[in-house]
Amino acid sequence: MRAYADNDYPADHKPDWKIIAGLWPYLTEFRGRVILALGFLILAKLATVATPVALKYIVDYLDQNSGDELLLWVPVLLVVAYGLLRFGSTLFNELRDAIFARVAERAMRRVSLRVFEHLHQRELGFHLDRKTGGLARDIERGTSGISFLLRFTLFNIVPTLLEIVLVAGILLVVFNVGYVIAILVAVVVYVVFSIRVTEWRTKYVREANAKDNQSNSRAVDSLLNYETVKYFNNERFEAQLYDADLQEWEQARLKNRLSLATLNTGQALIIGVALVVIMAMAVTEVANGEITLGDFTMINAYLLQLFIPLNALGFVYREIRQALVNVERLFKLLGDKPVIEDTPDAGELAVDKGEIRFEHLHFAYRKDRPILKDVDFTIPAGHKVAVVGASGAGKSTLARLLFRFYDVDNGAIRIDGQDIRDVTQDSLRAAIGVVPQDTVLFNDTLYRNLAYGRPEATEEEVHRAARLAHLEHFIHSLPEGYDTKVGERGLKLSGGEKQRVAIARVILKNPPLLILDEATSSLDSLSEQAILGALKEVSEQRTTLVIAHRLSTIRDADTILVMDGGRIVESGSHNELLATGGHYAHLWAQQHQESD
Structure with missing residues (x-):
């Protein structure tokens, strides 16, 4: 069966007239108004149909009576009746439209x-x-x-x-x-x-x-x-x-x-x-x-x-x-139903310790191109685990699966023992903070973009988040301060400034779990060091999954996982992995050679 892009149909497709019946729920909300509007509709049509009758009697009276026999008040009354009928038709139609407008x-x-x-x-x-x-x-x-x-x-x-x-x-x-x-x-x-x-x-x-x-x-x-x-x-x-x-x-x-x-x-x-x-x-x-x-x-x-x-x-x-x-x-x-839906008996995610377990994950965006193959690891509560590897190894896919943008094909992801497919998406995502690789901002003020992390936050809480993200000095240097417009997709801010806004949002959200998805990959060295300091402060006492390209940014991780071809091929601390002389050591040497 052919799939039509953007919900399109072939030119000869005939729409279903039953669609009109689907509009009935929108009428029942104001049933009284609909009935009253129909009443005025009938009155308007009766007045419209009666108008030519009045016109007939006017013409007949004038045609059949002339001279002394003509009584002026009779045609005058008929003309008045004719005018009232014409006015009534318009009046009832306008009343009908006014009542139905709501x-x-x-x-x-x-x-x-x-x-x-x-x-x-x-x-x-x-x-x-x-x-x-x-x-x-x-x-x-x-x-x-x-x-x-x-x-x-x-x-x-x-x-x-x-x-x-x-x-x-x-x-x-x-x-x-x-x-x-x-x-x-x-x-x-x-x-x-x-x-x-x-x-x-x-x-x-x-x-x-x-x-x-x-x-x-x-x-x-x-x-x-x-x-x-x-x-x-x-x-x-x-x-x-x-x-x-x-x-x-x-x-x-x-x-x-x-x-x-x-x-x-x-x-x-x-x-x-x-x-x-x-x-x-x-x-x-x-x-x-x-x-x-x-x-x-x-x-x-x-x-x-x-x-x-x-x-x-x-x-x-x-x-x-x-x-x-x-x-x-x-x-x-x-x-068209969403592919990702809550189960009927889905409960709220209860984050106690904050342990994240990836159990033998298999996943593919397309069946003919598997991305993850039997990926199995645990992020202990309060620990920072970094995932590194070449582009296309499946690093960012882990973050998308944890946030449940997609469901795994086989295996499970558990938070404190709870399968994320068995809890509501709302409670899952409320527990996870994300600092993405590319922070896209709304075309609004800097304050509103910061407050987006928790819209009900007080002004003091927003300012505190900006301070913790090392944004306050930059904001005070702007002529309009927090009221500065950031432009479409935040284009008026630099990459480092946008990343700090993303960090401030996460601070404001204050989630127990954190995903850092290549949060510094597009920054220069000076900006990267400033952002790393802020990220380190944010990730303390939080279970953190770091997706990294630059190995220098994850040296402090408790565990580093190396992915290749959709599998975990190495794991350990920074020093342990360097000592083994495997994939990680090769990547480290390569990046240092490029930086030199």
Whole structure:
């Protein structure tokens, strides 16, 4: 079965109309408002249908009474009634929209929050495979689509069908069945034509959406990598790639527009023919004296009144079809369960001593490329264990598995004897602090980025964490101090400054377990020594797993594990490993030779 990237579908995929039924929960929250809105909807349609009747009596009275027989107050009363009916129709519609507004806006709020929470629950692999720009567009269009479906299904399709039934009933009672047959034939032909053509052009709507996602993803990706673009003078290259995507989007939009023009033209032709046929019938009956001039006016008013919403019904069906496409993508996104989930009986992690045990781990990101092979070791409570090895040996994978970004294929990871798969992810991650290799900051103030380690922390606690991370002197040197904006992804700060922010966050979080994932690999020697001092202070009395590239940074570790090809090939202290003259000694010599 083919997998479609970014939750996409082939152009000929037909959305499930049952999606509309899935919107029912969003209506039940404000059931009273929905019922009241429907009541005003019915009143608005009754007023709309009664308006041509008032017009008929005005015309008939003026046509049949003239001169002295004309009583002015009668047509005046009829005109007032006509005006009140017109006003009532508008008033009831506005009241309906005002009452229902809370329902639609709350639905958008609820689904936006659901999607946001769901995306944060998804596993790391999901986000590594996604394009943020396209995903953002899907969410934006999907939430807007839900509001559209709620509003227009209730307030356009239902009232239009109600109006058709009422008008057909009046024409059947007052006139002859020929008018009803002509109107029903026109409506059926119009609806069938609209559905068929809309189904045909849906593939162009999908294609336009896909190209829109593609171009937006390209733009977002390029702007996030602004510095890389500048380093290689590739502004023109990026513009050419973006323009190529925009060209495909332009072509898709053009097909969409042309197919829309075909649909609109056909609909206009059906309405025009229906008007000619029905008005010709009415003119003939007026000439033969079978109906009055007021009847003729009423029929004309009903036709205009009927075909205007019917024309809107064509537009609404097109938009509903497109909204279904957008909402289906959103619901599919929500329907995809996270790969990493808490078990139904998952309990809270209880960290007593803080011993971490990796038991015979086997793991592969892809089945044809195993990463870890029977990795088995223990980090005693309060100890620091460092893992070193060449790139691709599986070092960082250990940290990802401990934080449960992925689950092991075989084996287990235990904290104080508790399998991390049997405890809640929230309690597990609350117990672990991470200083990553690349600290990414929010585009906000320095204070808010520091406080992110524990958002409810007091100002004094944040300042204390900054002091312990040796950040205070740097912060006081800034004109705006803690209120300094750090820029997109923290680009206004140096690597060392960002790493100190990461350390301050961990200090503020105050977890019993700590992961240092190559926390100094991108720093210069002076920055590295300052950061190492701060990291040493943070890791005291904490069970610490250190993923290291530079061996000079982990000389003080209680135990050093050397990995090669997904296995642990050596273990011991720094001096013990040097004395054996194995892999570690070779790596140490190599790094010292490179530094010289």
